[in-house]
Amino acid sequence: MNWRIHTLSTGDLLLPGFHESGDVIPTHAWALTDGTRWVLVDSGMPSEAEMRAKWKVEARGGGADMLRGALAAISVKPEQIGMIVLTHLHFDHAWNFELFPQAQIVVQRTELFHAIDPVPTQRIYYAKPSYLPLLDRRRPAGLRLIDGDMELLPGLSVMLSPGHTPGMQVALVQTERGTVGLVADLGEEYSAWFPADPRATKHPSNAMRGSFRPGSIRSESEMVYSGSMARVLTRAAIVVPAHDDRIPRMMPDQWWSVPNEAV
Ligand SMILES: [Zn+2]
Known part of the structure; x- marks a missing residue:
């Protein structure tokens, strides 16, 4: 199924000095369809008012209104979303569940436990609205906890990919041009995936050719993180990070591994 x-x-998110590409960190989610069903991969971030109140971080947009608007722009209503695959439970990827009372949320069991008691450096990234509402959902209709790699629907699989968090999962989506890896924060910018390529990074490093540059937010070792990235590339023809503005907006219509690559 394509x-x-x-x-x-x-x-x-407006976080000066956090990313090499600038002080504005865009956040993305994805809506997928096989022609009949609609699936969401990640569910957006808190509103700018919530970001200011809870985290003292400046933001633009966010919240349920922005997510509803982004879905409306592709003529999708929240109630058409039958499944939500959460790559992980950080607040900027797992929020706004109130829009989707009927959807089945799919998350790795390991990630839910990590959200409750994360590595100390990640306590700031997990918040109760990202995991407590999950406990109130009916199982398995409203919440499906899984362990490891799994095909969820024909042409849509997840791969357990520890690195950024222990229970991170990447969505592998079959299209007519090949398989897309929606990697979210497992290498959250192209520079992580292509550290030697000047199309991907402002600071290309020849010493890094053929390797990866794992992000600084990680629960696992650099070796485990890089191993997960390598494993994704055994299945995915292209990867699409969550926090890079240069990602394709529609796939397979737009299709590139590296920004500015001829397609
Ligand atoms: Zn994250």
């Missing part, structure tokens, strides 16, 4: 993928802009 799917079509729409990238949704779900808000911006």
